[in-house]
Amino acid sequence: MRSRFTRQCRVFPTDRIAQEIEGWIGVSMTENTMVDGVSGKTLKTKMAITKATKVYQTRSGGVHALDNVSLDVREGEFLCILGPSGCGKTTLLWSMAGLHSLTSGDIRLGNEPIMKPHPEIAMIFQDANLLPWRNLIKNIELPFELKRKPPDRALISRLLDRVGLTGFENKMPRELSGGMQQRASIVRSLSVNPSVLLMDEPFGALDAFTRDEMNLLIQEIWMETRKTIAFVTHSIAEAIFLADRVAVMSARPGRIAEIYDIDIPRPRSIEIQTEPDFIKRVLEIKSRIEHGRGGSGPRVAIT
Amino acid sequence: MDKTLGDKIPEFNKKTGANGNVGLSGASFSLGDHRTKFETFIIILVAVIIIGGSELLIYAFNVPQYVLPRPSQIATALVTEFPNLWPHLLITLKELFIGFAIGASIGFLLAAVITQFPFVEKVVTPYILLLVTTPMLALVPLLILRFGFGSEPRIIAVALASGPMVMINSATGFRRVDLAKIALARSFGASTFQIFTKIRIPMAMPMIIVGLMVGSIFGLLTTIGAEMVGGAEGLGNRLTYYSALIRMPQFFAIILILAILGISIYVFFFWLGKKWASWEA
Numbered sequence: 001m002r003s004r005f006t007r008q009c010r011v012f013p014t015d016r017i018a019q020e021i022e023g024w025i026g027v028s029m030t031e032n033t034m035v036d037g038v039s040g041k042t043l044k045t046k047m048a049i050t051k052a053t054k055v056y057q058t059r060s061g062g063v064h065a066l067d068n069v070s071l072d073v074r075e076g077e078f079l080c081i082l083g084p085s086g087c088g089k090t091t092l093l094w095s096m097a098g099l100h101s102l103t104s105g106d107i108r109l110g111n112e113p114i115m116k117p118h119p120e121i122a123m124i125f126q127d128a129n130l131l132p133w134r135n136l137i138k139n140i141e142l143p144f145e146l147k148r149k150p151p152d153r154a155l156i157s158r159l160l161d162r163v164g165l166t167g168f169e170n171k172m173p174r175e176l177s178g179g180m181q182q183r184a185s186i187v188r189s190l191s192v193n194p195s196v197l198l199m200d201e202p203f204g205a206l207d208a209f210t211r212d213e214m215n216l217l218i219q220e221i222w223m224e225t226r227k228t229i230a231f232v233t234h235s236i237a238e239a240i241f242l243a244d245r246v247a248v249m250s251a252r253p254g255r256i257a258e259i260y261d262i263d264i265p266r267p268r269s270i271e272i273q274t275e276p277d278f279i280k281r282v283l284e285i286k287s288r289i290e291h292g293r294g295g296s297g298p299r300v301a302i303t
Numbered sequence: 304m305d306k307t308l309g310d311k312i313p314e315f316n317k318k319t320g321a322n323g324n325v326g327l328s329g330a331s332f333s334l335g336d337h338r339t340k341f342e343t344f345i346i347i348l349v350a351v352i353i354i355g356g357s358e359l360l361i362y363a364f365n366v367p368q369y370v371l372p373r374p375s376q377i378a379t380a381l382v383t384e385f386p387n388l389w390p391h392l393l394i395t396l397k398e399l400f401i402g403f404a405i406g407a408s409i410g411f412l413l414a415a416v417i418t419q420f421p422f423v424e425k426v427v428t429p430y431i432l433l434l435v436t437t438p439m440l441a442l443v444p445l446l447i448l449r450f451g452f453g454s455e456p457r458i459i460a461v462a463l464a465s466g467p468m469v470m471i472n473s474a475t476g477f478r479r480v481d482l483a484k485i486a487l488a489r490s491f492g493a494s495t496f497q498i499f500t501k502i503r504i505p506m507a508m509p510m511i512i513v514g515l516m517v518g519s520i521f522g523l524l525t526t527i528g529a530e531m532v533g534g535a536e537g538l539g540n541r542l543t544y545y546s547a548l549i550r551m552p553q554f555f556a557i558i559l560i561l562a563i564l565g566i567s568i569y570v571f572f573f574w575l576g577k578k579w580a581s582w583e584a
Contacts, residue, residue: 099486123490129483133505133582143491146501172582192491 046196046228047073047096047114051105054091054254065091067253068105073196076226080243082233084289088254089232090200096230097123097198109196119147122194124202128181130173130188137169140188152191159187163217179210183217190221199231203238212270215241223266236282236289237273240264248288258288372552380552381559388541392560395526395538398454402461403522407515409462410469415499418477428474434467440528447533457529457537464525465518472514476507509580516572523565 054066065088073079073096083089094100096107098117107114109121122143130139137156144151160166163183173181182202189197199218203211215238222229233239239246243262250257262281264272272278354374360366361373368376413431417424439460446456484506488498504511530539538557545554 094486097490099489117490117492119492121490123487125483125487127483129487131484131487131502131505133508133580142488142501146488146491146493146497174582 043077044075045072046075046077046109047230048108049073049092049096049105050108052092052095052102052107053104054088054095054100055103064253066095066102066105067255069249069254069256070105071247071256071259073228073230074245076228077244078222078229078231078242080231080233080239080246081249082236082239082246082285082289083249083254084251085234087249087251089234089249091254092249093123093198093200093230093232097121099123119192120194121196121198122189122192124182124185124189124197124199126201127205128173128178128185128202130181130184132173135170135172136165136176136184139173139184140191143188143192147192152193155193156187156191159190162221163187177210178206179214182206182214186218186221190225194227196228196230199229201232201234204233204235211238216270218242219267236285237278240278240281240285241268241270241273246285248285250289258285260285369549369551372555376552377555377559380550381556384553384556388538388557388560391536391538391541394454394536395530396564398457398530398537399461399519399522399526401454402458402526403465403519405458406462406464406466406522407469407518410466410471410514410518411473411511414470414473414477415503418474424474431467431470434463435471439464439525440532443529443532452534457526457534460529461522461525465522468518468521469511469514472517473507473511476510476514477503479506479510481506509576509583512572512576512580515575516569519568519572520565523561523568527561 049069049071052066052069053064055062056065069088069092071092081089081092091100095102096114098114098121101115109118112118114121130136131142134142140156140160141151157166160169163186165180165183165187168176168180168184173184176184185202202218203214206214218229218231219242231239231242233242240260240262246260246262247256248258248260249255260281264278358374361371372380413427417427442463443456443460446459450456450459480503484502485498488502493501526537527539527542530537531543534540538561542554542557545551545557
């Protein structure tokens with residue numbers, strides 16, 4: 001109750017009530033508001049990850065999946081978390097979704113610690129993750145069914161129309177292509193109107209053409225809705241194409257190695273991936289990742 | 304187009320029924336739903352040849368009725384004896400139904416519960432396997448000593464025979480956990496009970512239905528066997544009765560009834576599988 005109140009107050013940080021509550025709960029609500037020196041935009045922190053550490057216990061000892069990871073996800077930004085497989089990026093995302101508990105450190109949405117799944121946060125999984133025994137519309141209505149609420153039919157049909165799935169409501173998942181399944185899962189997540197979207201390598205299993213198509217779609221959706229998106233991927237080009245910021249993770253222990261600002265203007269077209277500037281960025285990040293792994297790979301000279 | 308291939312190619316614009324009727328055409332269910340007229344014709348033709356041929360052969364070689372009755376004699380016996388067999392059929396059905404209902408519900412619940420606790424499952428499974436592999440018919444004489452010659456010992460035997468079958472198959476189904484699907488439900492705030500009803504049960508459904516099918520067929524076997532062991536009622540008892548009197552047409556008429564019963568059970572669960580588990584083609 002309290003947290004909801006404070007979140008509303010944060011919209012008006014100069015509000016007297018907000019200041020009162022600041023004193024009351026001992027947390028400054030203006031503290032995590034930064035101003036971007038370049039664009040002058042206000043950058044509020046939506047989710048704050050502080051010293052997140054996750055150790056998996058195995059028979060041969062503990063595995064440090066995450067080691068003191070601190071990362072802020074800003075309100076309305078498109079953040080890509082990039083790294084080689086096994087670097088803990090999925091662990092980080094699942095912890096942000098409240099699906100994994102951390103060994104130490106904490107993750108907050110606004111001022112609320114995330115200990116379990118939060119209604120403001122929706123997750124989009126690898127391989128669409130539709131339930132094969134339900135048709136498309138029943139899959140999309142699943143979140144409402146679980147919350148025992150009537151589905152928001154108007155919003156759902158608008159979203160279906162937006163992603164081009166109108167007319168497929170009664171199809172079973174196996175009758176849909178991979179791209180269509182993933183579009184359905186995007187609709188499923190957006191239908192609950194979350195403020196944060198967490199995407200766990202959503203297009204990893206798709207072919208290159210469908211992937212491009214999905215990347216354009218997700219960019220459009222982001223530009224229309226301005227939801228905060230944290231997007232995990234192992235494709236450097238995908239990360240640069242989509243992101244405002246790319247957080248590069250290194251493996252064992254999982255750490256944030258570097259954060260890159262991607263200031264390419266939007267809307268970005270698929271063709272920009274062939275431009276020299278884009279390729280330069282890709283090589284830069286690539287060399288950073290290889291360097292972080294021990295630098296056994298060829299070093300790339302950047303001019 | 305080849306039917307089996309047709310299942311595997313995603314056909315986006317194919318006009319299918321409301322549920323997209325791609326049937327259970329896997330190895331466990333071989334009663335295909337798309338049978339061409341030609342195939343049906345051949346199946347009927349084979350039946351006609353077998354029945355007609357045996358009728359002719361038995362007639363031609365003058366095989367005595369007490370060795371092998373002619374199909375026509377069996378059919379006549381079925382019609383004339385049916386009023387006498389009807390009460391026995393009802394008793395057999397009652398025993399099978401009650402025994403199976405008890406066994407299957409216990410088996411299902413046990414499977415649902417113990418698969419949540421790996422340790423309990425490890426401890427319980429060998430004993431369930433023991434129940435599955437031991438013919439429960441062997442217990443019937445003992446049960447008769449304890450419960451008399453009524454229906455009770457047979458119902459217990461049926462429950463003991465079908466329950467573990469349902470349990471072991473359902474447990475296999477419940478063990479097929481897809482963590483991503485459970486995580487999906489949890490990310491939308493599902494409770495443990497909702498995960499069970501909305502994810503685990505539907506996911507286990509194909510195996511549960513296989514378990515129910517195998518369990519009920521095992522139940523039928525055990526019902527008939529138990530009736531043959533002792534007591535004075537049921538179709539199994541009639542089998543021993545007619546064979547003792549060497550009234551073979553009646554004997555075979557009962558076998559025909561039992562065959563129809565078995566097929567009906569199979570068809571019922573096949574239909575149930577198509578209805579509830581057709582997603583796993």
